[in-house]
Amino acid sequence: MSFFRRKRLFTILIGFIILVGLIGFSLRDRDELSSVEQFLQDVVGWMQQAVHTPVEYTTNIISNINDVKNVYQENQILKEQLARYQRNLYEVQELRKENQELMSILDKAQSDDITAFKSIHATISARSPEQWFKQVTINKGKQDGVQSNMAVITGEGMIGKVQSASQFTSTVLLLNGFDRSNRISVNVNLEGEEDASGFILGYDQDREALLLEFTDYEGEIPEGEFVFSSGLGGVFPKGLEIGAIQEMTTDQYGLTQVAYVKPSADLYNLNHVIVIDRNVITSDEETVEEEVE
Amino acid sequence: MSRLFLPLFLLLLLVLEGVALDFIPSQIIENDWILVAHWLFIFLVLMTLFYDLEHTYYSVLFAIIFGLMVDIVYTNVIGVYMFMYGFTIYFVHGMSKMLHTNFFVAFLLSAVGISVVDFGIYLIYSFIGISQMDSSVYFTNRLLPSLVANLIFFLILYVSLKKKMVKWSKERFDIKKS
Numbered sequence: 001m002s003f004f005r006r007k008r009l010f011t012i013l014i015g016f017i018i019l020v021g022l023i024g025f026s027l028r029d030r031d032e033l034s035s036v037e038q039f040l041q042d043v044v045g046w047m048q049q050a051v052h053t054p055v056e057y058t059t060n061i062i063s064n065i066n067d068v069k070n071v072y073q074e075n076q077i078l079k080e081q082l083a084r085y086q087r088n089l090y091e092v093q094e095l096r097k098e099n100q101e102l103m104s105i106l107d108k109a110q111s112d113d114i115t116a117f118k119s120i121h122a123t124i125s126a127r128s129p130e131q132w133f134k135q136v137t138i139n140k141g142k143q144d145g146v147q148s149n150m151a152v153i154t155g156e157g158m159i160g161k162v163q164s165a166s167q168f169t170s171t172v173l174l175l176n177g178f179d180r181s182n183r184i185s186v187n188v189n190l191e192g193e194e195d196a197s198g199f200i201l202g203y204d205q206d207r208e209a210l211l212l213e214f215t216d217y218e219g220e221i222p223e224g225e226f227v228f229s230s231g232l233g234g235v236f237p238k239g240l241e242i243g244a245i246q247e248m249t250t251d252q253y254g255l256t257q258v259a260y261v262k263p264s265a266d267l268y269n270l271n272h273v274i275v276i277d278r279n280v281i282t283s284d285e286e287t288v289e290e291e292v293e
Numbered sequence: 294m295s296r297l298f299l300p301l302f303l304l305l306l307l308v309l310e311g312v313a314l315d316f317i318p319s320q321i322i323e324n325d326w327i328l329v330a331h332w333l334f335i336f337l338v339l340m341t342l343f344y345d346l347e348h349t350y351y352s353v354l355f356a357i358i359f360g361l362m363v364d365i366v367y368t369n370v371i372g373v374y375m376f377m378y379g380f381t382i383y384f385v386h387g388m389s390k391m392l393h394t395n396f397f398v399a400f401l402l403s404a405v406g407i408s409v410v411d412f413g414i415y416l417i418y419s420f421i422g423i424s425q426m427d428s429s430v431y432f433t434n435r436l437l438p439s440l441v442a443n444l445i446f447f448l449i450l451y452v453s454l455k456k457k458m459v460k461w462s463k464e465r466f467d468i469k470k471s
Binding site: 012015016018019020021022023025026027036037040041044045047048051052055056059125126127128129130131132133135137163164171205 | 304307308309310311312313314315316327328329330362363364365366367368369370371372373374375376379380414417418421423424425
């Protein structure tokens, strides 16, 4: 203990060196967390879940009381929607059957379908108090089949991707923390035309919207059109809803069209999420598996 | 037995920081204010002032260990919290030798400590490109709201834990002497 007292300057300098070393270690591209980090995240994550459950219960009660006030109006709207859904359901069933028949004619296996995925249900157990890191912890990890880079969605739309997976918990990077190093390949559905394709390049903090860059010039796209993942990036399956177009402009050089996309999901009130495991095995994964064998 | 209480309390605070955002009303987020919970740090300041003796450095040791844990669990850059917590608690420890410890000194040292810690974290993060915030925006939107929120937490912790802390300190260090 007396070491701290005598060599004050020396200690602080050593501290600096360790700081720079550790930052360098954690900033380089790492595929996997070290086992020490995984262990710590699992232990703390397990405790977080124990704490989070009663907290969530009480906050739910408060929001339930607020909801009760609008029950009648909501019920009217929902009844209307329900009638419409019934019709849609019938249509969807017919289409699905038709699709299956056509697929079998074409001899296409289920595993080649980039829209197909397995879902893993998870609960948010904590959110990083350091808000520059837009990350949350979920209570499922490698043991449940979660791998890094999987897409994470809620019922409303995509919320982010798995940044790193430990054995029993994993960390999710939210959409508002995306930058150029994690692009999403997306499509915009257009009436009667081919889909417009592009990339989500990142999140604009000032406008609170995602930045979409189109690959081709598309002309005017009306506001409110929905943006879906296209499945061509090789990471996310096709057809996950990401958001709706808020505004169309051109980039700073006036050469490419960009759009601001408002995320569909509410990124602040998250409870239950679904981790998406794409069925198609991409070529890199295959090579990795071969190496392991 | 009381030896175990301190790390357990720190671990509990570490876990609670993760759910801290659930308690914050949503108006604050819409206002673009960023509230950062430095609860561990406040506990460590109280520990420095009321638990540690002049020649013991348990609080610095815990600051380094739990700073590292915050880094691993809540961020993906290791070392920033560890360094800032350790450094600032060491500074507070040095100051506490010169000042007579009472409520106002504790309050003042916590306020200064939180500012130093948060500003240091901001500097390091903007240096490695994680935060691109302007310094004036940082002061009004992050530092001031966080400072106020953390000082409220300080009051709660001070009232509930000060006496216990002194008691534990006496138990531990008196036994050693005899």
